[in-house]
Amino acid sequence: MTKCPLPLAPFALLFTVAATGTALPQMAPPPGSTLETPAPYAMTMGDMMNTLIQPRHAKLGLAGQARNWPLAEYALVEIRQAFAGIVKAQPRFHGLPVAELVDAAVSQPMNAVDAAIKAQDPQKFAAAYAQLTAGCNACHTAVEHPFVQIKVPDASAFPDQDFNPRR
């Protein structure tokens, strides 16, 4: 049997506190500081694009390149859901209607990607994915962010994920 490499003492302490209901003593605030309720962090459009959309755009492309159609289908559902959430979370961006922009930029290309996945057609997928990517960049230009240029991924940024189909 191998030994667990993690030090167990901190977990043991937590377990003891939880079991006995004893609260840890509060730290005194540093002199001169005020204790305030932490404000919830509101994600900006940039935050949402970087964390919700861009990784899924990349995963969708990598899955399609690997002809892993179930994964590509999953990635497409994920990116659609992410856009739906963003439209609700931030209906306007710099005064422009986000739902309209998303619809104009990516709805039709995402439908084309969906059709290519269902047909399991790599050429159609590549064309539709390029159209989707162009839609992203057109939208960035429309909101005065033309310097954010998205492209078809030429490498994986996810070393812990295998994009090849399961054998």
Place this chain on the structure above:
Amino acid sequence: MLDQDINGGADGPPFFGFVREVGGVGINDAKVTGELNGGALVTATDILGLYKLPGFGKSVNPDNVNISCAKNGYKQANVVRRPHTAGDMKDPIEIDCYMQKQ
């Protein structure tokens, strides 16, 4: 700079919208004209069919600005002005122009 460009600032609310085929597809490189009392501002749509026009002036009522669109092979079908939410007067006036293939 971004806020001033899109939200109008001292020049009054800008205009924003899409030129689309009646079926909904955006039309690239359509000419969009905003007209007021004989004067006009002209722009063209991008690949999404999206256009933006700057404001006509703080004292101008945006309802008096006439938006039209044109492109070879198409004729203008109708122009749809989306409701402008009260309290968002700095936001662009949203007007979509629909076209039919000739």
